[in-house]
Amino acid sequence: MMSNPGLVLGLINKRINYNIGRTLTELGLQMDRYGSKMSSDLAFRLNFSRHRQILPLYDSIPETKSTWIAPNATLVGNVILSKYATIWYGAVIRAEQNPIRIGHFTSIGDRTTIHSHHSLQHTLTSSVNIGKNVSVGANCNLHSCIIDDDCVIGDNSVIQQGARLERGCQILPNTIVVSGSLIPAGQVWGGRPARFVRTLTEQEQLNNYARSYTEGAGEFTSEEGNRVWPHQFDDAPLQDGEQSIENYTEEHYFKVKH
Template sequence: MIKNLLVKLRAARKSAQPPLNTPFFEKHTKHRNLMPLYDLWPIHGKAFISPSASIIGEVKIGPECGIYNGVVIRGDINSVTILDSTYICPNTVIHTAASLPTGTTAEVNIGLNCLIGSRCTLYSCTIDDFVHVGAGSVILEGARLEKGCMIGPGSVVPPGRLIPSKQLWAGNPVRYVKDLYEPEEINFGDTLALEMFNAEKYLMQFEEFGHAHMYDS
């Protein structure tokens, strides 16, 4: 009798279920920082792309770039091109419109040796070489930042606005502040050199022998 009761209890007992937040129940099982969209594949040279960044669709990233934590680059509507030695700081979003009312290209093009600060939004704009965009800035569709200019932190560049070369603009909407001279350019060059050093250091962690062994006990 006891044996029959144990058999019935085993039959009635449900197997333990894993918690609902386990990968078995998730629709998307893991984060992919390089995600193709149809036949559009992100392409990058020897660049550091943080594991928490999301690069989607038609995106081209040149060598020696740094794409840091939480950055989202969406090449799902039009393409995004980032040339060599440009650094996109954490939590910046880069995306594109389908078209612009002016008839100009709705792509995002970022030149050589640029620094885009944290928490910025870049939307279908063109940024020439050696441009520094301050943290928290918004660059809207059709805007163009010419070579060597600087945008102050928290600024908004309206649609279609042209920022001339080697000038500092800031505010919401941006206004002219001053011309930039050699000391500011030297300081910006030092900042870029530091970012390049950091990007190379981070990239080494993904090679066959990283730095973790240095701290083994």
Template sequence: MSLMRRAAYAAGMMIRETGQALDRLGSSLQGKYAYVEQLSRHRQIMNLDTAKPILSTPAFIAPSASLIGNVELSPSASVWYGAVLRADNAPILIGPRASVGDRAVIRGASQIAADATVAPGAVIDAAEVRARAVVGAGAVVSPGAVVAENSILRDGSYLPDGAATSPGDIWGGSPAQRERALTQEEMDSITTTVEETVALASAHATECGKTHEQIEAEKLRQSLIEERSEDYNSHMGLLGREAEIAEVQARIVEEDREEQRKVGAA
């Protein structure tokens, strides 16, 4: 079965490459008059051979993030802007409600457990971040290292190969060493951060999923609501009906714009 999948994958690649080759041939025939559009080849989700990311819902993947190969994303997990999860040689598992911050890099056989936080710019290289652990911004966790549950690795710290933090403690430095135990307030802040990140990721997922037309429609309705002051609406007896009036006006504007586009196209 694996052989058949590989053959189908290879056939699909040949067909896609054929289309690209035809585009290049057409451009060459046009010579100096050709317009070559430089398209971004960035892909949020990219398979390598038969290794393909497995995504649960709900989860948030930023438009500029990259999930490559055998990555598994659990429910309510989030991967933020510019982050790269590169599972080309071994699997990467992101647990429920875990977050991978902006520009963070995870590679090799890595596991980020439930409610764990990988802050912006951190690097996780074939390592393990356990439940409710926090890896600070710019920190590096080397192969075989473990960030224990309910522990914090400070910003910019370096956890060497095979090293492990102790549960419930703060570690920092290069190489990282134990500094002290976490206070109850710090333990509570981990939970609060996880909850806030899950809510924020949901908001970003909703916004990033909107089309250009949806965004423009929302802007139009908001501007129509803001055109009239609360005092004006009160005098006109429109208080509480602002959204209703704006919806009617917006539809008239949108229909007018559509008619203008048709006239222009003709």
């Protein structure tokens, strides 16, 4: 793959430009700090945060169109967010090694950490793939794993590398799903390590889908919520053949099948 001299030179040139850009950026920040101290040291009075939500890693830039990301959340590298996903306060998503993909309507809870490994056994995925309408609770840790659509993961849970959660399953709070585990569709698992608890009824699965979707919107019904919620999230123009958020939700999550 690297035998083409033009490709090699192009990658080297891109890496050199990236490092020069970082050096100039840091130099500018350092000059800004010294200039502020020389003029008047008012840093302790300034209400200013240098926190960056989006951190490109070389040529890998997180894709976040029509999503909501909390002001103090962090996305690093090759992170791909689908429309209407929400990343909550203090969450960290690190895709330095392999991609992390998060589907439509999925919610990542407060202070949750998601990261991908460089490589695993040939039978295990080293990326992170999270489907649509998934609810991940607060303080969770997700390593390289696959989470299918409509799953619910309780607070303080750990999903280790190579694990797979099939569609509609539920992980109880404070659970550890060990490496290489397979959680079957429509089941409840809990414990350390995770063990089978019971099977969800069809009504419980429908309730999980509805609650996962509506909880995210319900957080922003207050005046404060309406102020911080991005208006383009609701007003994003539809492309040709694309459904509105209301029609998509009605068809996929609230339509009862007979």
